[in-house]
Amino acid sequence: LQVDLWQPSSPFHIVEGTVTDVRVRQNTTRSLLPYLQQANIQYTILISDLQKAIENQTGQRSHRTRRSLSGYNYEVYHSLEEIEDWMHYLNRTHSDIVHMFSLGKSYEGRPLYVLKLGKRSRPYKKAVWMDCGIHAREWIGPAFCQWFMKEALQTYQTDPAMRKMLTQLYFYVMPVFNVDGYHFSWTNDRFWRKTRSKNMRFHCHGVDANRNWKVKWCDEGASFHPCDDTYCGPFPESEPEVKAVAHFLRKHRKQIKAYLSFHAYAQMLLYPYSYKYATIPNFNCVESAAYNAVNALQSAYGVRYRYGPASSTLYVSSGSSMDWAYKNGIPYAFAFELRDTGHFGFLLPETLIKPTCTETMLAVKNITLHLLKKCH
Numbered sequence: 001l002q003v004d005l006w007q008p009s010s011p012f013h014i015v016e017g018t019v020t021d022v023r024v025r026q027n028t029t030r031s032l033l034p035y036l037q038q039a040n041i042q043y044t045i046l047i048s049d050l051q052k053a054i055e056n057q058t059g060q061r062s063h064r065t066r067r068s069l070s071g072y073n074y075e076v077y078h079s080l081e082e083i084e085d086w087m088h089y090l091n092r093t094h095s096d097i098v099h100m101f102s103l104g105k106s107y108e109g110r111p112l113y114v115l116k117l118g119k120r121s122r123p124y125k126k127a128v129w130m131d132c133g134i135h136a137r138e139w140i141g142p143a144f145c146q147w148f149m150k151e152a153l154q155t156y157q158t159d160p161a162m163r164k165m166l167t168q169l170y171f172y173v174m175p176v177f178n179v180d181g182y183h184f185s186w187t188n189d190r191f192w193r194k195t196r197s198k199n200m201r202f203h204c205h206g207v208d209a210n211r212n213w214k215v216k217w218c219d220e221g222a223s224f225h226p227c228d229d230t231y232c233g234p235f236p237e238s239e240p241e242v243k244a245v246a247h248f249l250r251k252h253r254k255q256i257k258a259y260l261s262f263h264a265y266a267q268m269l270l271y272p273y274s275y276k277y278a279t280i281p282n283f284n285c286v287e288s289a290a291y292n293a294v295n296a297l298q299s300a301y302g303v304r305y306r307y308g309p310a311s312s313t314l315y316v317s318s319g320s321s322m323d324w325a326y327k328n329g330i331p332y333a334f335a336f337e338l339r340d341t342g343h344f345g346f347l348l349p350e351t352l353i354k355p356t357c358t359e360t361m362l363a364v365k366n367i368t369l370h371l372l373k374k375c376h
Contacts, residue, residue, distance in 0.1 A: 001032055004191060006345050007266065009208075010221060010230045013315040021342045023050065023191065046343055053347050054190050074150050075353050077139050080110075080183045083175055086146065087113055094153055096120075097166065103174075104244035107197045110179045112244050117152055118170035127170040128258040128368060129249065129330075134209045134321065136181030136192045137346045138264040140338045140356055145175035145262065147357035148364065165368050172248075172256075178209050178241060191346060195239050199226040207233035210263075211317065212242045213324035216275040221317030232319050242321075249325060258332040258371055259325035260364065265345060266314065266337035267305050269294055269363065272326040274310035274335075275318040282331055285375035289332060292370060293363040300359035303339070310335065332371060336360065 005011065006021040014020050024032055036043050047053050057077065069089040078086070091100035097119055102111040118125065130148065132141035152171070156162040165171075176182050180196035194206025204227040211222040214236035218224060222232040237243040249256060271286050280286060290307040297305055306313055310322065314337070326333040339348055339356045348356065 001028060001035070003028070003032070005229065006191075007342060008315055009193075010223065010228070010315075010317075012221060019342070021046070021345055023345075046345070047347065050347075057347060057350065058186070058190075072150075074143070074147050074357075076350050077143060077353075078146070079186050080176060080179060083142060083146065084111075084113065087115060087175065090115065090149060090153070097153070097156075098149075103248050104240060106179045106241050107195060107239065108180045108183075110183070112177075112179065112241060113174070114248075115149060115173045115175070116170055117149065117173060118166050121167050125168065125170050125255070126257045126371075127172060127252065127255045128260065128371070129172045129174075129256050129325070130260045130262070130364075131174040131177045131245065131321070132262040133176040133182050134178055134261060135263060136178050136185040136194070137190065138262075138338075139185070139346070140264045140348050140353065141262040142175050142182065143353050144338065144357050144360055145173055147353075148361065149173060149175075151361055161365060161369060164372065165365070168372055169368065170255075172252075174245070177245065180241075181206065181209075193229050194231065195241060197233075197239060202226040204231075207231050207239050209239055209242055210261075210321055211319040212236060212239050213246065213319045213321050215320070215324040215327050216318040219275060219318035221275075221315060222319050230317070236319065245321075246324065249330070250328060253329045256330050258367065259322065259330045259334070260367070261321055261335045262338060262360075263335055264338045264348065265340055265342070267303065267339055267341050268313055268337040269297075269305050269307040270310035270313055270322070270335045270337065271307075272309065272323050272333055274314075274320045274323045275316060277309070277311050277316075279309075280326065282375075286332060288375070289367050289370040290334070293366040296366040297359045297363040300362055301355050303355075303359055305363075332367065334367065336363070 004023040090098045099116040104112050132145035156166045185192045208230045211232040217236040218232035223230045269290050272280050294305045294307045322333045322335045
């Protein structure tokens with residue numbers, strides 16, 4: 001029975017009493033459902049025709065009018081090409097406050113673009129790093145990174161909180177971390193997760209870019225097998241995308257005070273550690289930041305997020321970017337698992353982009369303002 005695990009990402013995390021979300025081919029359901037009934041395992045069919053659901057999301061692209069960049073629609077999902085055009089456009093039209101640069105190239109040779117956002121108010125400023133789309137199929141991530149830029153640029157002149165953020169901090173925003181994988185999820189396989197590097201021996205593509213970091217690399221919650229979704233890679237930072245970002249963060253680690261990574265789906269706000277059950281030294285500061293952020297998020301639409309250390313709140317996983325950032329001296333390291341909790345899974349409808357981004361924005365502003373107040 002070939003199934004694609006959506007939640008959790010690895011079979012190691014399937015234990016009694018937990019809910020597991022799987023995607024199966026239509027012809028597989030004929031053998032899977034009787035099997036589940038026999039084994040007395042309860043199940044619910046969440047999406048009965050996945051192909052149709054995919055086409056509903058990307059199908060109208062052809063006749064969806066490509067408006068000019070000045071009328072960029074933040075409430076739809078965008079292809080990599082559209083996102084890159086949009087980044088160039090912001091760089092051109094907001095040159096006083098946005099600076100676009102590349103960290104290097106992906107495995108397939110695409111530039112790894114980052115937007116530096118903030119007023120050039122003083123020579124040295126603390127910074128916040130944000131990345132979206134480490135996992136290709138989690139489209140709501142890149143949608144949020146774009147939303148964040150839009151909100152910042154539209155409101156910093158009128159909103160005192162945003163003005164304070166952009167005056168006192170720089171934001172490094174990477175809308176699509178895993179550019180090759182994201183592109184592939186638009187062109188070939190909507191549910192692709194990994195990078196697109198080639199493995200000669202197994203003819204399998206890709207490494208899980210969130211298991212490829214040099215922190216307890218390839219320990220629990222990661223796989224040594226190249227065909228697995230949680231494959232850790234042949235060695236830490238084997239993926240050029242991971243290597244480039246790690247190099248940048250190392251170089252700026254004195255300046256960067258927060259690392260925020262956006263994933264889907266589970267509705268959680270996670271902080272270190274991911275790789276072990278242990279309490280981080282600055283737990284009180286990080287915990288209170290998470291608590292306040294989750295409350296701010298809930299105030300918008302009543303959506304509840306669980307928060308806590310990733311290992312006990314979600315599951316143990318080694319080699320993650322969040323743990324690595326924390327271990328490298330970035331005191332506030334968070335991973336968001338955005339909407340939903342499984343009803344739509346990775347196919348979060350475009351109608352939910354706006355509410356999801358609106359509530360997440362409140363959490364991010366909350367964390368950022370927490371950062372500017374000294375916490376002891």
